[in-house]
Amino acid sequence: MLSALATDRARVADLEAQIVELERSLAALVLEKTIAQERLNAYTYPVLTLPDEIISEIFIHFIPIYPACPPITGLLSPTLLTHICRKWRTIARTTPALWRAISLSSDGTPFQNPAYISDILSRSGCLPLSIELNYHDSEDDDSESKVLQAAFLHCKRWEYVELCSWGFDLPIIERDLPLLRHISLDFDDGESQIPYIIINDAPLLRKAVLGAVNLSKLMLPWEQLTSLTVDQINADAWIPVLQQTSNLVHCELSLYDTGIDNNNPPPEVILPCLQSLTYDNLDVGFDNLDPGDDDGYDGFLNVVFAPALRSLRIAEIFLRPNPIGSLASFIAKSGCNLEELAVAGKRWVPASSYRKAFPSIGKFSFDGGADEDYATVEGDSDSRVHLS
Template identity: 40%
Template sequence: MLPYMEADRRCLLDIEARILDLERSISTLRTEQARVQERLNSYTYPILTLPNEITLEIFLRFLPIYPKSPPLIGLHSPTCLAQVCRQWKELVLTTPELWRAIGLRGKIPYKQRREISAVWIARSGACPLSIDIELPPSYRSLPEMCIEALAHQARWEHLKLNVPLSAFPVFNAPMPLLQSLDLDINSLDSSGGEIEFNGLSLLRRVVATGLAVSKVTLPWGQLTSLSLYADARQCLSVLRQAPNLVHCHLDLWTSGIFDSDQVEQDIALPRLEVLVLDNAYGLSMLGVLNSLVIPALRELELEEDSLGENPISSLQSFIAKSGCRLERMDITRVGGGKGDANSYHLAFPSIPIFLDGVVVS
C-alpha cells in the first residue's frame, strides 16, 4: 500500500469522527430549540388575554376621536392595528366602528384613495359614516374616488367638504342621519349653481365658509350651532333664518364698514347662549352687534377694535338692548387697547371679564 493512501485513510476516519461529533451537537441544539419554541408557543401576551370589548375600546381611543377621520394608511390608521398580529387583525376587520370615519384627502394618489375608500365603506357595515372630502381648486368635476362614498349618503352622519364649487357633488337623495355639515367652497372659479340638500331632518350643526354661505340652501331654522366665515350681510341674512341657535361663531369679512344705519331690522336670537365675533380685517362690527337681540346670552367673545371708539359704551348699549345676563366676556385687544382693565371692571362689576385672556379683577 502506498504511504499516501494510509495517510488519507487516517484523515478520512478523523473527518468522519468530527462529523459525528457535529451531528450530535446539532441534534442537541435542535432538541433545545424545540423546547424553547414550545415555551414561546405556550406563552400568551397579557394584552391578548383582555376581553374583546376592552381591546376594542383601546382601539377606538387609539384612533382620532370620531367624527374626525384617521389617515387611510400608516400610523393612527386601523390598518396599522390589523398588522400587529392575527388575533388583532381578525378583531379589527370585523369591527365596523373602526372604519366609519373616511377621509378622502392627503397625498395618496386618487386611484389608491378610491380603492381604499371602497374597502373602508364595505368594512363599516351599517354604521353611520363621517365623510371628509378635500379637492384642490383646479378640479372641475368630482373624481371617481368620491362616487363610492356618494352611494352611501343615506348613512352619512357627519360631512366635511372642501371642494371647488364647480366640482360640488349633486345630492339627489335624502341624508336622514346627517347631524353636522362643514362646507368650504372657496374656489378659483365661482361658477356653479345653487347648492341644495334634501332630507336633513337631524342637521343641527353647520360650518360654512365663503361662497357656501351665499350659494347653499339649508334648513337654518333647525340649527343649534352655526359658524360662518363670510360677508357681514350674508351672515345677517342667515341669522334671520336661524332663531334656534345656541352657539354662534361669526368670522366676518366685508368690503367696507357695516354701519348700524344699514340694518333693516333687529334679529332676535332668543336661545343663543354663546356668541363669538371674529374680524381679521379690523373692521367695525357695531352694525352686526347692534342688529342682534340676544336675551339668553351667557358668553360673549369679540375684538375691542371692532366696537368703535368707545367699546365700553357699545357693550353697555348691546347688553341693555338684549336684556341678557352675561356670565363671561372675552375681549381681545391690539396694542394698549382703548379701555383699561379698571374701566371695564367698573362698567361691568357683575361680569367676569377677560382682556386678552387675563381676568379683570
C-alpha cells in the same frame, strides 16, 4: 504492498467506527432539536390568547376617539393594524368601528383607487360615519370625482362631515342626510366654482361650521341649529341666515365688514336661546382707522336681540363710535344678564372703563392693545377716552 493494504483496512475500520459515533451524536442533537422545536410550537404568545373581541377593543383605542378621523394609511391609521399578522388582519377588517371615521384627501394615494375607498367605507357596516373630504387642485379630477361618488353611496350614514374644496369644481350636492349632526364646509371662491348644496332632510343636524361659503347657494334646516360658526363673510349675507336660526345657543361670526346702513337698518334678528355670541373682525384695514373717526358701526351689534345671552366676544371696531354706550344699549335692549365680556382687536377704550361701566359682568378679557395716544392705560384716569 501487503503491509500497505493492511494499514488501509485498519484505517477504514477506524473511520467507520468514528462515523457510527458521530451519527449517534447527530441523532441525539436532532432529537434534542425536535423536542425544543415542539416546545416552541406549543407556546402561544399571551396577546394571541386574547379573545377576538378584546383585540378588537384594543384596536379601537389605537385610533382617535370618534368622530375624529385618522388618516386612511400610515402609522396612525387603522390600515396599519392589517399589516401585523394574518389573525390581526382578519380581526381589523371585521371590526366596523375601526372604519367608521375616515379622512380622504386628494393629496393622498387612495384617491388613485376609488375601489379601495369603497371597500374601506363598506367595512364600517351600518355604523354612522364621520368623514373628511378635502379636495385640492389635481391633475386626476376623474379619480377625485369617482371617490366623491363612492363616498356619497354611504351618505345616508353620514353623521359628521367636513367637505373642503380648493381649485376643484364640485357638482351640485342635493341629499337627504338622516343621521347628520355636524357639517363643516369650506370652499375657495377664487379658484373653484362653489356648488349648490341643498340638504332637505337632516332631522339631527345641530351644528354647522361654514368658511368661505356662498350662503345664497346653501340650503340647510337653519331652524334646527343650536351652534353656528361662519367665517369670511359680509354682514349682508349672515343677517338673512340668522333670521332663520331661532334655536341658536352658540354663534361665532368672523366678518370682513359691517355692511349695515344705520340710516336704513335691517330687520331685527331675534335669538331667544342664544347664550354665547362672537363677532370677530377679519379686515386688517380696521386696525389703521383714525381713532377720531366717528363713523358708526354699532348698528352691527344692535341688529341682534338676545335675552338669554351670557357670553359676548366682540371686536371693538363693531362698537364704534361709542363702544361703552353701544354695549350698554345692547344689554338694556336685550335684557340679558351678561356674565362674560371679551373685547378683541385694537381698542380705543381702556379696560378700566369697561369694568367701571359694567360692574355686574363677572369676567372680562382683552386680547388687543389700546391706542396709547388716544386711550389711557388701565388704572389711570379715563379723561382722554372718547365716549361721545
